[in-house]
Amino acid sequence: MQPFAYQAPTSVGEAVALLADPERGARPFAGGTDLLVQMRRGLFAPGMLVDVKRIPELNRIAFDPTEGLTIGAAVCCAWLCEHPAVRQQYPGLVDAASIIGGAAIQRRATLGGNLCNAAPSGDSIPAMIVLGASATLAGPKGTRTVPVADFCAAPGKTVLRPGELLISLHVPPPAPNSAARTRSGARYLRFIPRGEMDIAVAGAGAWLALGDDGVITDARIALSAVAPTPLFVEAAGAALIGQSPTEAAFAAAAAIAQEAARPISDVRGTAAQRRHLVGVLTRRALHGAYQRAKGEACDD
Amino acid sequence: MNAQEQKPFAVVGERLPRYDGADKVTGKAIFGPDVALPGMCYGFILRSPHAHARILSSDTSRAEALPGVYAVVTAADLPPAESADHRYARDNTFASDKVLYVGHAVAAVAARTPAIAEQAARLIAVEYDVLPAVTDVLAAMRDDAPILHDDMRTHSLAGHGDKPSNVASHFQHLKGDPARGFAEADVIVEREFHTATVHQGYIESHATVATWSDDGAPSNGALTIYTTTQGSFSVRDHVVWLLDLPMSNVRVVPTEVGGAFGGKNTSYLDVPAALLARKARRPVKITMPRPDVFLATGPSSGAVFRVKMGATRDGRITAAQAELYYAAGAYPGSPVGSGANVMFGPYVIPNGQIDGYDVVTNGPRVSSYRAPGGTPANFAAETLIDELAEKLGLDPLEFRLRNHAREGDERLDGGTHGHIGGIEVLQAAQTCAHYTAPLTGPNRGRGVAHTAWGNWGGRSSCALNVNGDGTVNLVTSSVDLSGTRTTIAMQAAEALQLPPERIKPSVGDTDNTGYADVSAGSRTTYATGIAAIQAAEDVIAQMRARAAALWDVPVESVAYARGVFASGADLRFTFAELAEQVTGSGGSVGSIANVDVAEWGAGFSTHIADVEVDPETGKVTLLRYTVVQDVGQAVNPAMVEGQMQGGATQGIGWALYEGYAYNEKGQMLNANFLDYKIPTALDVPLIETVIVEVPYPQHPYGVRGVGEPPIVPPPGAIANAIYRAAGIRPDHLPMTPAHLLEKLGVIES
């Protein structure tokens, strides 16, 4: 690894000042589980790492039934997944955050880092997309909010501007509107060859909301590892609106997701395998999301 | 079995904790990368980014000029080659005219810090003329394939070929009349199999520290090497061979070894470290980064098999035929020979033919991997055996029993079977809890596979020294990979009739022990155990003589039993009392036994696998797994179980997850533990073990080799289980989800 400078600021302002100085060539550093590996491979050589783990705003988890969930960008996956409100209200997020690496990685890797790494295979990104999550960024020119669905631009590339830092992720409350009996559920599933420790060959996140009559009132589907970025397939979710939550309806939505996928063949899987898996995983994720919307446990 | 009636041994057969255990749970054990010497500097090896290229020029001047750099070495620093084998070994240390695989070493740097060494290595300018590369074994055999070695001619029974070829050799085993055998068959099955290159995947990377004494010493420059290896003497001999040094001047001190499985039979870093240390005039340490372990150390061969078998309606094999094509990597020497031995090894084949091809390819030179060459061959053969049993309507174990070899039967690869326990193993499998339990549920299936694997004997040495308090130091030159210190000491304790806590075993270095071959081939507990028993018997003989002298009685009158020397009714010494006497005056007692055990005794193993296949994703889940194995006599059953479970798990990885992936340029795409997928704790169930003990006559206690057989059957057992679960016969290793989906017709290949 090339030498670099290290700073651990305790405020967003200090961090942004360090990141915004073009002379420093600074990068934010949270869990480091992707960053340090990439630096050792020589993929890039920042002049400075700005450790953001000592900034209070980036280390908070806050849940409010009306405001939703705010996750600091430096919150590690294990902490997130152990948070009672997150476990109860956002099991679809836990699905994804709990499978990013094994127990040791879980205590370092962050949702913020998973998003900023912008890998097509980033498990948490489709899970956040289907929950309608957004990212809050701070930069030299102030803060702004970007939907997670629009955050990734290309493999390893994001909409972050020079000097900008991801502060937090915001997930809306689980119930999508004020109708008392509206229920929603989310599920993220990925396919990997081993039981753990692999990168997704393909992944699918699904979220749906049921009306009083049991009909689907809203749905979102997003995919991982089958396009240059995590892929929000709006059409697949839209096709479910007004439908009864049947396996046939899920299969039809899954077919739309398959059409939208643009998979490649690489060391982890073939394009044909990935396109096929999109269908299977989308259907299974919708099934799981529906079970959760009904208040049941997932059966797979 | 008699053993059940009367326990024949006092120590052998006990589940004793290992002598090295406390050091290994406290972090005190010194492994290769843990060695540090005063004044040590650090080496880094520059490796080829190309799979096949001619080296046009190389300029090390910028590296040499970097502050903190102490030495730069290349092939030019090595003495010239004297034979083809020597040239291969020399060129595999540092490429001279051509690089033959990505990761091929071209130069090395020693510097004050690892970072400076790496930085300097990147300053070495090497100009390459990149050539087409070939990594697939069949592609390498085509007439238009890029040729790796211009002077290589195929060696076969007919002599040498007349034009350059990547086929280093072709051999054939022939027995009976295969054409007639197939004509007699009622059922014939035939398939082609492709298996990927796999790596031993030890978690401890290679590491070496080399240091020289001053040139002015009487020995004129003695080299000491601390390294993680399966054989201190094999490292010594390799260094002596390549650097042209007197054997006496190279001392190799083996460290604890963090996994090897055949991959540390070969020396990679020792010669570069020695060259650097000589030039830098200070100790040099080289540690291999994980990607380089995959790229530049010997994995096992990728292979292709074409196999055909025939049997009669009453379940007798009439003929078998196989072609084995093994990729050797950059230089000849694939384990195709032992693959051929395994192919139909357990069975009586009246008419058979095996053709084996050793083919060079643009990959790292292959090395041994636990039962070298056996696992993929067994996968091919046992798939066809299963298919024959199915077509004949026979239970798969019953079909194997009907055709199983017995003592005195002639093997297809030549020679005859000795006293073997294959039938006992199959019978134990038939009656074990797993095989007799029903398996129910959709998409589930049970498969079996069976293998023979011959353990090696070889040269071993063991020294025993009796201390004044009656304790005994045992020193062996056999490197302890996973507990042999303990199993050798247990055999010494048995022979000395002493409790095991009185024996203190250790592994010596090449200066202070007798010669030993590598700890490999399932030989160490077996062959070095024989040396320990011989040394113990000599110690007892000496002690008896000393007691006789002290007592002034004829030596024949001195008996020894259970730690007590006695003569007549009154004369009595405990071992400790006599030890105190003899060390007090007249010279202490000790013995060294050097053996060369020639016997080749086959061990047999049957595996039973229950799987569930997800027909939508192709994912295979192992539900239950049992290993049945003849171990002759289990010296330490807990450690025997560990070998069976560990070997099986490596075979499971080979079956389902592991394989080198190359692009068209011959670059490996998964040189890391993320995408080269060895099984995790989640990928295997608890692995049941059934120890069968058919004593091996050539060992005093009946011990057979244990380590290798269990890696062989897993792919076959799992493939056969997948067939029962999903109706498809996988013909590729690893049996990836994509492969299964293709076989299921769910996706296109």
Add this chain to the structure above:
Amino acid sequence: MTNKTLVSATVNNEPVEFLCEPQQSLLECLRDILGLTGTKEGCNDGNCGACSVLLDGQLVNSCLVLGVEIEGRAITTVEGLADWRGLHPIQQAFLEADGFQCGFCTPGILIATKALLDRKPNPTEADIRAWLSGNLCRCTGYDKIVRAVQVAACHLNNTCEVDA
């Protein structure tokens, strides 16, 4: 390179101070600067778990932590498990249950086991396998490791049957 930082931390309950460069991992600092070679490097990219240590009681891969990050924090390595009373019950359990062969992955697995049992004193076999899935072992097939963790749990909970 003179770009060194002074780091003050607690390692195995002892205060330590050391100088390191920012690019040096905690693993390098432990092994090469502090001489604690019990923690092993297997892959240097977070995939094998041989370098597992506890950072303020939390399981981490020390190859993916920078030495400069541990300023003011507490590290536990395998060398910190045993104390003057003798081996830690987890170490004892691995000896009893033969939970290792070559012993190279063992320090990381012992540390990971401590982290597991600290938070979950009675793990199921599935819990143990999931928790240890980041710690590769190439020798044992995990069977005896899983059983050793079970033995360790009952030692620590005093639920083991009394030795005969």
